[in-house]
Structure formats: C-alpha cells, structure tokens
Amino acid sequence: MLNPKASLATNDFRSDTFTTPTPSMLAAMMNASFGDDVYQEDHITTEFQREIARLTGMEDALFMLSGTMGNQIGVRVHLNQPPHSVLCDYRAHVYAEEGSGLAVLSQAMVTPVHPANGIYLTLDDVKKWTILGEDIHTAPTKVISLEVTIGGILTPIDEIRRISEFARAHDIKVHCDGARLWNASAATGYSLADYCQYFDTVSMCVSKGLGAPIGGVLASTESNIKRARWLRKQLGGGIRQAGVLTAPALVALKEVWPSMKETHEMTKKLEKDLAALGVVPQIPVDTNFFFIDAKKSNVDMGILLEQCEKFNVKLMDERIALHHQISDEAIESLKAAIAAAVQITKTLPSDYVSKVPSGGYNITSKMNEYS
Ligand SMILES: Cc1ncc(COP(=O)(O)O)c(C=O)c1O
Structure with a gap:
C-alpha cells in the first residue's frame, strides 16, 4: 500500500488546491462506474450528488467541473433579465477572480462591498449597499453572494442568518461560495446543513481542502438544479464518464474531510x-x-x-x-x-x-x- 502522505504536495503552501490524489482516490478512479452522466446513467455520480444533498439538507445537487463553474451557474440560476445586480464582498472570488463571469454570463452589475469591520460582511454592510426599489436608474440587488470562508475567515453563522433573513424579506436570493464551507463546518462544528439552510444555492469545491483532483458541486432546490444542469451543458460542462471524477470526491468526503x-x-x-x-x-x-x-x-x-x-x-x-x-x-x-x-x-x-x-x-x- 502506498503511503497516503507520499505526495508532491507535502511542502506546498501556495494554496490548498496544491494537493495530489491519495492512493485510495486513485483506486476509486480505477474502480469507478463508467456510465454517461449527460444521460444521468453514472451511478457513482448520482450517489455523490445524493450524498451532497443529504449533507447540505438541500433537495438536490450537481457535480461541477470547478468552483468557478459552480459559482457562475449558482448565481445565474437566480437571474433572468437585467437590469440586476449581485452584492458581495469586494474580495469575493465570484466577482474578483472569475474572469468577469458575472458580467458576461449573467449580465449582472456587481456591488462589491468593503466590510466595515475589515474582516467579514455584516447585515449593516448589506443593508447599506443593497439596491431596493424601482428607481429606473438602478440595477436592483437580486442576489447576495457570501464567501464562507473568505481568506480563511469565518463569518459567524448568526450574521449569515441575519443577512439571509433580510434577503428573504426583500425577495433577494442568497448564494454561498462555499469553496471552503467544509472548513467552516470543521472549525465551528456547525453542520453543512446548518449553514446551507440560509442559502438558496451553495457551491462547494472538492479540489481544495478536500483534496480531490477535480471539481465542485452545486446544491439547491430540485428546480434550480434542473436549470443548473441545462446551464452547465451550455458551458460545455456536461460530462460523460463523470464517475472517474466523482469517485475520488466521495473518498475525499470520507477520508480527508475528517482530518x-x-x-x-x-x-x-x-x-x-x-x-x-x-x-x-x-x-x-x-x-x-x-x-x-x-x-x-x-x-x-x-x-x-x-x-x-x-x-x-x-x-x-x-x-x-x-x-x-x-x-x-x-x-x-x-x-x-x-x-x-x-x-x-x-x-x-x-x-x-x-x-x-x-x-x-x-x-x-x-x-x-x-x-
Ligand atoms: C473562494 C473560492 N471560490 C471559488 C474558487 C474557484 O475554484 P476553481 O479554481 O475550481 O474554479 C476558488 C479558487 O481558488 C476560491 O478560492
């Protein structure tokens, strides 16, 4: 048996994306199911998605090729016709590091907000910068996107709840860039479902702290995931033998997340x-x-x-x-x-x-x- 710590990544502090698949992930890839996931015939992928739905308490989930794809599709399922805008932290990956995806794919304006406390967004920040009403000069806020964790920082779950309650009261959807929601859950002891109840869509990465080689996953309602599947296909993200990617992700959940x-x-x-x-x-x-x-x-x-x-x-x-x-x-x-x-x-x-x-x-x- 190979040593799971025998990795090229043992001295790599550049990012938590710089990991290598463990021997059990590689074994899972070899023994994966090889059904066609565009036709939803790949049973390991279906199992992975069901497991994510169970863990997040969401109705359904969909494997994504990357965190970027999960974020962009996750926001876009909420947006139909501009003018509309997305409110997020000015450092948010979905805004600052995704090649202007919100502008190109969702035709969205962005309201990038500097947290007053210098650390994480609060309800006060959100209230201050949300665009409400019917002033035809504006692009009303339709989505609030929270990155959890952001720069490794935890946003207190009560703050997330307050922001979510405010958003819901104003018919604004809440997306979570949960690339590292795994870390938030591991650090605080709150379950993924505890966090996810406050969001309409949640994108999580399996190729960061979880250490799987490729991908992420979007969790939401059945109807949002149905639309997300369509949008994913449009972006070229309909994957045929997806089991080779979801099998190591399942291993990562069981073997890496607990560590x-x-x-x-x-x-x-x-x-x-x-x-x-x-x-x-x-x-x-x-x-x-x-x-x-x-x-x-x-x-x-x-x-x-x-x-x-x-x-x-x-x-x-x-x-x-x-x-x-x-x-x-x-x-x-x-x-x-x-x-x-x-x-x-x-x-x-x-x-x-x-x-x-x-x-x-x-x-x-x-x-x-x-x-
Ligand atoms: C917070 C956050 N969200 C999303 C992403 C995008 O993930 P990917 O590189 O898989 O597209 C990253 C990548 O570093 C990230 O740090």
Missing part, C-alpha cells in the same frame, strides 16, 4: 510559533490560511521567497495555505525559512528595493487602497 480539524490546529500552532518570531497575520487565522503581514512583521517578501526556495518549501505570496498533505517536516522548514528571512531583512539597507513587493495577495492592503 480538516487537524489541519486547522496545525495552522493555529504555526500562528503561535510565528508570533514568537514577531511574524503576525493580516487577518484572523480561523481555519487553514495565515496571511503574513509583511510590513508589520518586518519581513521582506522577496527575501522570504528566496529563503523558501533554499529551505525547499513552496510559497508564492503572503498567503500560507495548509492542507491535509502538509508534513510536519515542511512546517519546520517553512518556519526556518521565515526566521532566516526576518534576520536577513534586519540587515538590509534602508534604501533596499524589494524584488517582490508585498501585496501579491495582500487582503488588507487592497482594502486600505480602495476604502
């Missing part, structure tokens, strides 16, 4: 160890991400990336992402790289120009720039 709490504990421990080096995060470390505040930590990002190469760990910016294949040895190497970078930064002349200015993935600096 997510450990990954979060590892991240907390890292936060504590980095604090001892004077290295602090930009935003709360609630789950599996630590965003280095390079400025406050007096660490030059260019030097840090050089040290990471030297210590054989992979990092691409301020975000340190942990996942189930990160090894203890890699954590030690990362800490050594950071400690070395802190020391070297101290010796730099005051006019030193960094090779990699910080801000590559600097959540709060974006916020300071624009708010």
